[in-house]
Amino acid sequence: GAVVSQHPSWVICKSGTSVKIECRSLDFQATTMFWYRQFPKQSLMLMATSNEGSKATYEQGVEKDKFLINHASLTLSTLTVTSAHPEDSSFYICSAKPGQGTDTQYFGPGTRLTVL
Amino acid sequence: AQSVTQLDSHVSVSEGTPVLLRCNYSSSYSPSLFWYVQHPNKGLQLLLKYTSAATLVKGINGFEAEFKKSETSFHLTKPSAHMSDAAEYFCVVTPVQGAQKLVFGQGTRLTINP
Numbered sequence: 001g002a003v004v005s006q007h008p009s010w011v012i013c014k015s016g017t018s019v020k021i022e023c024r025s026l027d028f029q030a031t032t033m034f035w036y037r038q039f040p041k042q043s044l045m046l047m048a049t050s051n052e053g054s055k056a057t058y059e060q061g062v063e064k065d066k067f068l069i070n071h072a073s074l075t076l077s078t079l080t081v082t083s084a085h086p087e088d089s090s091f092y093i094c095s096a097k098p099g100q101g102t103d104t105q106y107f108g109p110g111t112r113l114t115v116l
Numbered sequence: 117a118q119s120v121t122q123l124d125s126h127v128s129v130s131e132g133t134p135v136l137l138r139c140n141y142s143s144s145y146s147p148s149l150f151w152y153v154q155h156p157n158k159g160l161q162l163l164l165k166y167t168s169a170a171t172l173v174k175g176i177n178g179f180e181a182e183f184k185k186s187e188t189s190f191h192l193t194k195p196s197a198h199m200s201d202a203a204e205y206f207c208v209v210t211p212v213q214g215a216q217k218l219v220f221g222q223g224t225r226l227t228i229n230p
Contacts, residue, residue, distance in 0.1 A: 004159070032216065043206065043220045044160075093159050103148050103210045105218060107160040 001027050004096050006108035013084055014116055021079045021111045023094030029074035030096035034105060035067070038091040050077045084115045118143045120209050122221035130229045135194040137224045139207035142188060149190045150208040150218070151181055160206065166190060177201070202228045 003026040013019050023033055031052050036044040048069050050056045056069035066088075068080040077096075081088055091112055095105040123138040141147060148167050152160040164175025171183045181192045190207060207221040 006159070034218075043222050046217060049216060091157075095160075097216075103216075103218075104150070104162065104165060106162065107152070109159040110157070112157065 002098060002106040003027055004094065004106050004108040006092075006094055006111050008111060009109060010112040010114075012114045012116065015085055016083055018080055018082045019084055019113060021081075021092055021094075021113075023077045023079070023096070023108050025075045025096040025098070025106075028096075028098040030077075030098060031074060032097045033071055033077040034095045034097075035069060035077075035079050036093045036095065038093060038110075040091075044093060047079075081113065084113070086115045089113055089115045118147070118209055118219050120207050120219055120221040122205075122207050122224045124224050125222065126225045126227065128227040128229060129197050131199055132196050135192070135197045135201065135226065137192040137205050137207075137226065139190045139192065139221060140188050141190060141207070141209045143209060148210040149181075149183060150210075151175065151179070151190075151192050152206045152208060154204045154206065154223075156203075163192070163205075197226075197228050199228050199230065202226055 005024045007022045033050045035047045037047050038044050046059050047062045048056045048058045050069050050071040052071045052074050058064045071077040091110050093110040095107045119142050121140045150165050151163040153163050154160045163179050164173045166173045166183045174180045179194045181190055183190050205224045208218045
């Protein structure tokens with residue numbers, strides 16, 4: 001149980017285009033989902049916290065207009081990287097919490113974004 | 117402020133020998149503590165979690181961790197390393213049990229020598 005999927009697993013796009021990444025909780029409902037960014041050989045950096053039906057809360061230094069997050073249902077959150085540039089190339093990982101009564105997060109397999 | 121320090125950025129052991137990955141934390145409250153494992157180009161998998169029920173926590177794949185409040189430590193151990201254990205390991209804390217955000221350590225890369 002507690003499986004989280006991400007799609008796509010990797011994507012290559014041209015500079016200036018937008019890319020959407022999906023995060024789904026497959027066997028539980030997630031009122032809260034999180035988006036992380038990971039640079040090579042580094043730890044995870046929290047980008048934003050996404051609550052179903054409300055606006056995402058972004059961490060300091062993360063541009064909300066560039067990284068659009070939508071959490072339209074209890075099983076789906078999306079991250080759209082708008083007007084992508086090479087410096088946005090990274091590994092993006094989402095996680096989900098199965099309800100309010102736990103602080104355990106279950107992570108997706110990640111999405112490798114390469115911007116040319 | 118809450119923080120997590122993983123004392124070794126890289127640990128290398130021989131297959132069949134014990135594994136010790138060290139983690140110290142600071143928290144003003146009663147934290148939840150986690151160990152996650154990340155294989156190359158993969159997401160994170162939960163190995164184990166401490167909440168307060170027992171100081172010795174058993175996880176998956178033969179891993180366990182002991183919570184020592186006096187030492188503010190939560191070291192991860194395994195009696196006998198397997199080649200498949202080679203991965204990146206993250207010690208993680210929530211400042212307060214039930215908190216939204218996780219605080220990550222910098223990670224320890226575990227290498228297994230044949």
